[in-house]
Amino acid sequence: xxxxxxxxxxxxxxxxxxxxxxxxxxxxxxxxxxxxxxxxxxxxxxxxxxxxxxxxxxxxxxxxxxxxxxxxxxxxxxxxxxxxxxxxxxxxxxxxxxxxxxxxxxxxxxxxxxxxxxxxxxxxxxxxxxxxxxxxxxxxxxxxxxxxxxxxxxxxxxxxxxxxxxxxxxxxxxxxxxxxxxxxxxxxxxxxxxxxxxxxxxxxxxxxxxxxxxxxxxxxxxxxx
Amino acid sequence: xxxxxxxxxxxxxxxxxxxxxxxxxxxxxxxxxxxxxxxxxxxxxxxxxxxxxxxxxxxxxxxxxxxxxxxxxxxxxxxxxxxxxxxxxxxxxxxxxxxxxxxxxxxxxxxxxxxxxxxxxxxxxxxxxxxxxxxxxxxxxxxxxxxxxxxxxxxxxxxxxxxxxxxxxxxxxxxxxxxxxxxxxxxxxxxxxxxxxxxxxxxxxxxxxxxxxxxxxxxxxxxxx
DNA sequence: GCTTCGAAGATTGTAAACAATTTACCGTTG
DNA sequence: CAACGGTAAATTGTTTACAATCTTCGAAGC
Numbered sequence: 001x002x003x004x005x006x007x008x009x010x011x012x013x014x015x016x017x018x019x020x021x022x023x024x025x026x027x028x029x030x031x032x033x034x035x036x037x038x039x040x041x042x043x044x045x046x047x048x049x050x051x052x053x054x055x056x057x058x059x060x061x062x063x064x065x066x067x068x069x070x071x072x073x074x075x076x077x078x079x080x081x082x083x084x085x086x087x088x089x090x091x092x093x094x095x096x097x098x099x100x101x102x103x104x105x106x107x108x109x110x111x112x113x114x115x116x117x118x119x120x121x122x123x124x125x126x127x128x129x130x131x132x133x134x135x136x137x138x139x140x141x142x143x144x145x146x147x148x149x150x151x152x153x154x155x156x157x158x159x160x161x162x163x164x165x166x167x168x169x170x171x172x173x174x175x176x177x178x179x180x181x182x183x184x185x186x187x188x189x190x191x192x193x194x195x196x197x198x199x200x201x202x203x204x205x206x207x208x209x210x211x212x213x214x215x216x217x218x219x220x221x222x223x224x225x
Numbered sequence: 226x227x228x229x230x231x232x233x234x235x236x237x238x239x240x241x242x243x244x245x246x247x248x249x250x251x252x253x254x255x256x257x258x259x260x261x262x263x264x265x266x267x268x269x270x271x272x273x274x275x276x277x278x279x280x281x282x283x284x285x286x287x288x289x290x291x292x293x294x295x296x297x298x299x300x301x302x303x304x305x306x307x308x309x310x311x312x313x314x315x316x317x318x319x320x321x322x323x324x325x326x327x328x329x330x331x332x333x334x335x336x337x338x339x340x341x342x343x344x345x346x347x348x349x350x351x352x353x354x355x356x357x358x359x360x361x362x363x364x365x366x367x368x369x370x371x372x373x374x375x376x377x378x379x380x381x382x383x384x385x386x387x388x389x390x391x392x393x394x395x396x397x398x399x400x401x402x403x404x405x406x407x408x409x410x411x412x413x414x415x416x417x418x419x420x421x422x423x424x425x426x427x428x429x430x431x432x433x434x435x436x437x438x439x440x441x442x443x444x445x446x447x448x449x450x
Numbered sequence: 451g452c453t454t455c456g457a458a459g460a461t462t463g464t465a466a467a468c469a470a471t472t473t474a475c476c477g478t479t480g
Numbered sequence: 481c482a483a484c485g486g487t488a489a490a491t492t493g494t495t496t497a498c499a500a501t502c503t504t505c506g507a508a509g510c
Contacts, residue, residue: 015297015493040461051495052462053278060282064289066379072240073462073501088379091324095380099320154291154313155320158383241464265491276465277492298471298492454509463500470493479484 017054020044021061028067028078029167030133039068039076065161081168083219089165090215096158097146097211098204104149105195105203112149116142116192123185132174135184136167142188146207149195173221187213242279245269246286253292253303254392255358264293264301290386306393308444314390315440321383322371322436323429329374330420330428337374341367341417348410357399360409361392367413371432374420398446412438 024044027033039059041052048055059076062068068076079085104112119142126135140163147159187210194206249269252258264284266277273280284301287293293301304310329337344367351360365388372384412435419431 017493038461042461053494053496056462057282057285060285061289064286066382074503075462088377091328091377092379092383095320095324099316103316152313152316154317154387157291158317158386161383161386162379263491267491278464278466281492299473300492452510455507457506458504460503461501463498465498466496468493468495471491473488473490475486475488477484477486480482 015054016050017057017061020048020050020054020058023048024058024062025065025067025164028062029164030171031168033078035078035080037078039078041075065164067164081165085165086169086215086218089162089169090211090218093162093166094208094211096155096162097143097207100146100150100152100155100159101191101195101203101207102150102200103152103155104146105198105200107149107151108195108198109149112145113192113196116145116195119145120185120189120192123188126184130178132171132178136170136174139170139184139188140167142191146191146195169218173218176221177217179217183213183217240279241275242282242286245273245275245279245283248273249283249287250290250292250389253287254389255396256393258303260303260305262303264303266300290389292389306390310390311394311440311443314387314394315436315443318387318391319433319436321380321387322368322432325371325375325377325380325384326416326420326428326432327375327425328377328380329371330423330425332374332376333420333423334374337370338417338421341370341420344370345410345414345417348413351409355403357396357403361395361399364395364409364413365392367416371416371420394443398443401446402442404442408438408442 024033024039033039041055041059045052045055059068059070063070063076067079069079070076119138123135123138123142126138144159144163147156150156191206191210194203197203249258249264258264266280266284270277270280284293284295288295288301292304294304295301344363348360348363348367351363369384369388372381375381416431416435419428422428
């Protein structure tokens with residue numbers, strides 16, 4: 001191990017299954033794939049120019065992320081997300097993110113702070129003509145930092161498991177409600193200000209009210225079923 | 226849909242990958258597989274009499290559960306669980322299980338209660354000659370019911386993701402400390418008594434102290450590294 | 451008309467073969 | 481003798497082929 005600290009990343013091709021996973025994930029979270037749709041392995045494989053093997057592996061992962069349902073001998077179906085799914089995702093996310101901010105508040109570093117500020121800066125610059133997916137990405141980027149700061153591998157993993165579903169809901173919402181300018185920067189900046197105080201309990205309160213707000217705005221776009 | 230409510234389960238063979246998954250999971254959680262060990266696909270496939278396909282799928286699942294680490298072109302390695310992993314599993318488990326009991330307390334039904342009592346009854350009957358794995362199973366069975374009662378698919382899924390790791394730690398502990406007679410029944414019965422009161426906040430407190438106790442006992446068996 | 455049955459097609463589950471990459475070994479070189 | 485290089489073996493990544501199962505659709509029987 002004589003060499004280290006080069007700025008260049010090692011050249012490792014990502015696995016094909018990883019490419020397939022990314023492609024499918026994006027198609028679902030952006031709504032290009034209908035809910036309940038039957039994802040046929042052969043079809044996907046041909047469309048992406050790979051064989052069924054990598055596709056199967058990607059579908060297993062998607063099932064783990066709760067995006068598709070795997071039925072034996074029937075294949076993968078895009079899950080239908082209803083109001084009760086919003087509640088599930090929200091409650092689980094709150095449980096996870098509370099742990100995240102409690103730990104992040106205790107571990108706040110200048111590096112992390114500057115990364116947060118960088119994201120906040122980009123939020124501030126968002127103007128009227130923004131695209132829903134772009135602000136969703138910013139939102140998620142900020143929350144990614146919360147998990148990163150927690151330095152908790154399994155917690156980050158759990159977050160990844162619902163992250164795409166959150167992305168899906170946020171995309172749908174930001175499409176119909178264009179209020180990111182009002183709430184986006186302000187609410188996240190408030191979170192940042194709380195985190196630097198190194199107070200886990202305060203941070204837990206803050207994330208609770210932040211997510212509660214997001215949750216209510218989300219429910220407003222999904223009327224009863 | 227003319228037929229329903231038969232007592233018999235439909236005859237669907239589980240997928241081979243599922244069998245492989247169960248087999249590997251047990252071998253790891255019971256410690257039959259060394260930490261850091263390299264799990265070779267061909268070897269496992271031959272030992273279990275299947276091809277590499279199902280084995281690969283099982284390994285992907287195991288990686289999701291945090292049991293093995295997958296390195297591209299290198300294969301699957303059994304993770305090495307250290308003191309910091311205990312902390313991770315414990316903190317994450319607490320976050321999840323708090324949500325679980327909060328919901329279960331709100332949704333407590335007579336059916337669930339009798340299922341809990343059945344498990345408690347078996348805990349009570351445990352005598353001096355118990356085996357570590359048997360009491361671990363009982364312990365986990367009770368906690369499974371907490372998640373079941375929460376009626377939260379994604380939460381149950383998250384629990385499954387760390388359940389085997391909890392099992393691994395509990396097995397190791399129950400092997401060296403044989404105090405299940407003292408703490409096993411009593412602590413879980415107390416949890417049950419709290420849950421029937423339909424008070425989420427009280428339930429959250431109870432699970433916190435229960436897990437805190439389990440955590441401390443666990444740490445005692447894993448000295449610093 | 452409605453149900454039942456069965457065959458053909460479609461789709462997934464599994465196995466086996468091939469390709470790409472890593473690891474291990476060993477001789478060479480300075 | 482440690483470091484470097486190269487070749488063979490081992491291992492994973494991917495593709496292809498085959499088996500098992502499900503779905504579809506239409507005809508037969510009531």
